[in-house]
Amino acid sequence: MTSKWLDETEERAWRAYRRMFTLLEARLGRELAAETGLSLADYTVLSNLVEVDDRRYRVTALADYVQWSQSRLSHHLTRMEDRGLVRREQVSGDARGAYVVLTKRGLQAIAAATPAHLSGVRRHMVDLLTREQLETLGDIGQIVVRHLIELESEP
Amino acid sequence: MTSKWLDETEERAWRAYRRMFTLLEARLGRELAAETGLSLADYTVLSNLVEVDDRRYRVTALADYVQWSQSRLSHHLTRMEDRGLVRREQVSGDARGAYVVLTKRGLQAIAAATPAHLSGVRRHMVDLLTREQLETLGDIGQIVVRHLIELESEP
DNA sequence: TTGCATTACATGACACATCAACTTTCGGCG
DNA sequence: CGCCGAAAGTTGATGTGTCATGTAATGCAA
Numbered sequence: 509m510t511s512k513w514l515d516e517t518e519e520r521a522w523r524a525y526r527r528m529f530t531l532l533e534a535r536l537g538r539e540l541a542a543e544t545g546l547s548l549a550d551y552t553v554l555s556n557l558v559e560v561d562d563r564r565y566r567v568t569a570l571a572d573y574v575q576w577s578q579s580r581l582s583h584h585l586t587r588m589e590d591r592g593l594v595r596r597e598q599v600s601g602d603a604r605g606a607y608v609v610l611t612k613r614g615l616q617a618i619a620a621a622t623p624a625h626l627s628g629v630r631r632h633m634v635d636l637l638t639r640e641q642l643e644t645l646g647d648i649g650q651i652v653v654r655h656l657i658e659l660e661s662e663p
Numbered sequence: 664m665t666s667k668w669l670d671e672t673e674e675r676a677w678r679a680y681r682r683m684f685t686l687l688e689a690r691l692g693r694e695l696a697a698e699t700g701l702s703l704a705d706y707t708v709l710s711n712l713v714e715v716d717d718r719r720y721r722v723t724a725l726a727d728y729v730q731w732s733q734s735r736l737s738h739h740l741t742r743m744e745d746r747g748l749v750r751r752e753q754v755s756g757d758a759r760g761a762y763v764v765l766t767k768r769g770l771q772a773i774a775a776a777t778p779a780h781l782s783g784v785r786r787h788m789v790d791l792l793t794r795e796q797l798e799t800l801g802d803i804g805q806i807v808v809r810h811l812i813e814l815e816s817e818p
Numbered sequence: 819t820t821g822c823a824t825t826a827c828a829t830g831a832c833a834c835a836t837c838a839a840c841t842t843t844c845g846g847c848g
Numbered sequence: 849c850g851c852c853g854a855a856a857g858t859t860g861a862t863g864t865g866t867c868a869t870g871t872a873a874t875g876c877a878a
Contacts, residue, residue: 513781518789521797524804529684530730531811549864568826575685580865582828587864604826604873626668632814634673636806642676644799649679651791656686659787704834723856735835737858742833759843759856 532632539628544621549584551625554593554610554618563610564597570608593617687787694783699776704739706780709748709765709773718765719752725763748772 514522537548546554552574557563565573571581585608588594593614599605610618634642669677692703701709707729712718720728726736740763743749748769754760765773789797 513778514784514789517794517797517801518785521792521801521804522784522789524801524808527730528804528807528811531808534730535811535814547864566826575682575689577866578827579829579867583865586828599826602826602874604871606827623668629669629677630673632811633807634669634677636810637676637803639672641799641803642672644796645803646672646675646679648792648796648800649676649683652683652788653679653686655791656683656690656787659690702834721856732836733857734837734859738834738836741858754856757844757856759841761857 535632536625536628540621540625543624544617546617546621550588550593551618551621553581553584553588553608554614555622557594557608557610558615558618563615564607566599567606567608588614690787691780691783695776695780698779699772701772701776705743705748706773706776708736708739708743708763709769710777712749712763712765713770713773718770719762721754722761722763743769 533548540546540548540551553570556570556574557565567581567585568578571578574581576584585594585596589596592611595609595611597607597609599607637645688703695701695703695706708725711725711729712720722736722740723733726733729736731739740749740751744751747766750764750766752762752764754762792800
């Protein structure tokens with residue numbers, strides 16, 4: 509199964525990584541939806557809002573932070589607004605801008621979902637690994653992320 | 664930033680992992696599309712077909728292997744068939760079944776795409792990591808995947 | 819202070835994913 | 849045989865992501 513582009517170790521790492529992500533994402537998504545009615549995308553938005561002062565974020569700032577396109581976030585916010593999880597507010601001093609604000613309903617939703625979700629993260633990943641493996645995973649992520657961020661800034 | 668559910672090392676690993684995946688997927692997807700006109704989904708299908716005898720797969724078997732739903736695969740095959748990348752064939756001996764078969768056009772497409780794609784995997788991930796990190800990443804994936812596969816078989 | 823590029827966000831069209839039916843065929847058991 | 853549940857795929861409705869574009873406000877330079 510070794511290709512001529514990646515050696516055995518490399519290919520094993522790459523395949524394992526991809527398969528892990530696929531399965532993990534599916535499992536966590538299903539559990540979250542079943543237990544709380546939120547999608548992982550909802551969770552991403554809400555969990556970032558709840559961590560920040562005033563429970564509000566500028567749309568573009570949030571999009572940057574979670575690495576979504578503005579468009580994707582805008583569409584998703586519209587749907588979440590329809591469900592009462594967030595609301596948009598005007599920015600005083602910049603009439604173009606908008607805040608995304610966590611509603612009471614959104615706050616309840618994320619408060620209820622967080623323990624369940626993170627316990628899933630534990631059960632399906634964190635608790636399966638040694639300290640050393642976790643450290644290394646953190647290192648790997650950091651290296652790759654730094655590289656990719658750098659790429660974005662020039663062309 | 665440490666929550667009460669994950670300690671610092673755990674949270675760092677989890678966040679880094681997620682962020683890495685998001686960025687990496689976006690980058691590889693964009694490059695693949697720009698260079699070859701294929702999506703990552705197309706690539707997944709084609710690269711699995713090309714590796715197998717007769718360049719054909721039973722639909723359900725392929726769906727299982729790549730961890731897609733039958734429905735998702737069926738829809739995607741329809742679109743790929745429209746573009747001439749694959750074709751469906753009857754199974755002799757089981758009139759319900761269908762093979763997905765790689766067409767000449769599909770073979771050309773995957774042959775042209777593979778080096779570019781895997782060189783992207785190299786540049787944006789594999790070559791950034793040490794041997795040890797790659798080994799560990801392989802281990803991590805293996806552990807998590809094994810756990811998740813096991814879960815699927817029972818509840 | 820006007821002119822114009824830039825910023826902030828929304829939108830519409832289209833590609834893709836998911837879910838729940840639905841069709842056809844199989845295989846087994848009475 | 850004849851029935852019936854399960855298996856293999858497809859399909860259609862609907863939810864979600866992407867791309868290109870639109871609209872309005874901003875700020876800066878001439």
